[in-house]
Amino acid sequence: MKRICVFCGSSFGSKPEYSEAAKQLGSVLAGNDIGLVYGGANVGIMGQIANTVLDQGGEVVGVIPRALVEKEVAHTKLNDLRIVDSMHERKALMSELSDGFIAMPGGFGTIEEFVEILTWLQLGIHQKPCGLLNVNMYYDKFMRFLDHITGEQFVQEKHRNMVLADSNPKSLIEKFETFQPPAPDKTAWAQKMTNNKN
8 A cells, every 4th residue: 555544533531541642653654655545634633644654755645625724723844735725625536545444543534534435435436445443442432323224224244344443453454454445336336327217
């Protein structure tokens, strides 16, 4: 893998484990010559992981909307800072630049970014691994919710299994290396489209 996109919080959260995990993930990325793609800010866990990769000589690409640059949260010491006009453009470019996606602990934005990129995988728009770095059991309830919606038959089992998870950054990236995307269900997709037209 050349680059991994990391979605994470613009704050440090309530526990020091979150910041420590950002340092660990940053070290694993730099140590394996994997570049970081992230939201381009120099605050919270976002700034922590970027600075860790930079300090260890790794590549960091930040993608940030112009409105946030103007609020002076952009990281000004990156190898590559891409300034875009909207959140939609930001997510599209982050996807294009990355070979996989990891969500660390974060808020609404982190969850939204991860679920959208996961949906793109489900639809076959990309075939890149998507994983949760489950620091301090942060995503346990979220994963139980994924099990719930799968049990209620709104998500297929093969799509629930797309979500990789681990509490250890190194182990999570090892799972990325062996990830196999689910085969596209063209018949089911065509049937859904037909039903929607009727």
